[in-house]
Amino acid sequence: MPVLFLLTVVVYPLFYAIGLSLQYYRVGGFAGLHNFAFAFEDRLLGASLRATALYVVLAMGIECLLGLALAVAVQRTVRSALGRTLAYLLFIVPMVTPPVAAGVIFRLMYIPEYGIVNVVLRDLGYHGRPILWMSSPGMAMFSVVSVDVWQWMPFVFLVLFAGLSAVPPDMIEAGEVDGAGGWARFRHLELPYLKPLLLLVLVFRFTDTLRVFDHVQVLTMGGPGASTEFLSLYLYRIAFKFNNLNYASALALYVVIVVSILFAVASRYLSEELA
């Protein structure tokens, strides 16, 4: 059974990682839990975790709220099939753009001297110093989040829009006869249908923002300083720039444990939807 192939590709590296994580860096030899304990003293790791948390909250939050609002707005205003198909096509384009290419796109737009964003700002009457979108800490965070939102807000939109289309139309009509206004219609008629899908979207966006790597690597490479050095980029640097595979494995195992616990909790609710 090819399941065996998957098992070897996934399980063998796991044991290999455990082996690595129990050894000392460079000198080798059994280190016990030294690498695991060191994580608690690692201040760079702390900074990286804080940056990651901020990124996850910002990107996931904006995507979900905007996507939800947009799904409701389009559902209510765009009635023609052509309009809906156009919206669908429009939104599928950023989603299927490779993250690396998305990074390139925004890198082009955010060039400080002649990038289109700063030029437009200048035309709108902003005459301060050019904004350094990628090389000042706050703005760098904004830039990488904006790419994520551009790419993945459509995902939230499309999933929730599909959910809204599943609400039986006669129920909406009945609600209108009963005098349900816009908000009541959303709160009592549509939201119950969307709840499982919202959960699904949250799980997907949470895990994806948690492991973000590609477009950040193109846009800021974790900089300036460590302001956008998210978990994946930090692990990458330790493992492949400092060649400390031992410590990196220990950190990776922490992540596996945390993600597994989260998945176990989420899958209880998700499996009903998926199976």
Add this chain to the structure above:
Amino acid sequence: MTSADRAAEPCTAPGRAAAAPAARPRRRRSLLRGLVLASLGVLAGVYLFPFAWMVSTSLKPTRELYLQPPSLWPLHPTLDAYAAALVGAGDWVLLRNSVIVCLATVAATLAMALLIAYPLTRLGVPPRFRRGLLSWLLSLRFLPSIVVVIPIFATVRTVGLYDQLPALVLIYTAFSLPFAVWMLKGFLQEVPQEVEEAALVDGAGRWRAFFRIVLPMISPGLLAAGVITFALAWSEFLYALILTATPRSQTFSIGVWSFVTEFEIIWNQMAAVGVVSALVPIVLLLGARRYVISALTFGAVREKA
């Protein structure tokens, strides 16, 4: 759907006297509708603009890059940047690598996914094992790749596959399998058991029944799964970054990225490779657009557009 019954609760809305057929609320509503439509139009512009800007930059000759103010469209459009990047910088080799890796991944993924999905849906597999396997596959989707890549890197290096295309094919296959299995499982379930049984009664063997009856019936699913696998493998960056070192095995994503890291970025060439790398999955997935959402959510959402 579990929440359907809750939705059926009578709604307690504020407006009791809905009988008022006043013209004013209706006009206000259509005004609101117009506003929403207008802002949706603006949003569509915002969404498309970044892409258009990349295309426009890629068509500009180098002189026009630094115009103040920059022109929206190239004044003298040229394909020079494409030629310089693909031929001059030798990125066509990476393009070729990418195509090889993606095609091999698609073939391997489809074959393996069928080998897993078919027994799961057709043979008497205990339901507990079935559920367990499917949810384990799903969990692989959520594992951050950087976590897996560290031991994989170490393993690949010891096995001697470092900087070789087969290593990438192996990894991509392993990580496309979960969604491919889920997707094909859905399609296989839609083929009625009776059709196959009829073929068996008529004297066809299990293999023959599979190749002659089942496979043609799920061919749209195979095509969609193949296209999506191709696009995902095409876009992949992290494994390629870590498991390759030279143009012998680097994929096109790496080519795009290496334009960014160079000391002086040549913007129009960078835009050109960006366009090429984005265009392939966009064209492919617009063809398979009906299945994109369904594949990305492991079949939880069925989209019809």
